[in-house]
Amino acid sequence: MVLGFRTQWGKPPRPTLFEEKILDNRKKHTLREDLKNRWKAGNSIQFVVGNRTRFRRQFHSGECTGTQTVHITINKKGTNRLRVLVNGSFLKDDTLLLFILNDGFESMTEFMDWFEPLVEAAPNRLLTLKLIHWTDLRY
Secondary structure (H helix, E strand, O other): EEEEEEEEEOOOOOEEOHHHHOOOOOOEEEEEEOOOOOOOOEEEEEEEEEEOOOOOOEEEEOOOEEEEEEEEEEEEOOOOEEEEEEEEOOOOOOHHHHHHHHHHOOHHHHHHHHHHHHHHOOHHHHEEEEEOOOOOOOO
């Protein structure tokens, strides 16, 4: 199955470096909508940039080693703008930061800036995603 990755994001556009982070094992998973429950352990993964364009390029291949359900919601108290639940458990402090770094973000702020607009647009401000793993790491 294809996992497409952006090469830039934000305003002004800045590089995501997701390709480099996947290739050097700093990005260990990705968050995606999976409304039809297609992602499962054993699925092949084609890592691509420029998906559905004439510039499409596969830069890596792998295998899905498992998935976890993630809910992201607005945090009404505390220092972080968002709360992250993995398989029903809130991630706190060091574990949350590790999760963010392993997803390829440089900081808590960068993660919050990426996902906050998605949470705000989600029904009941609750974003439900699937965490797709290609390593043995779990939360």
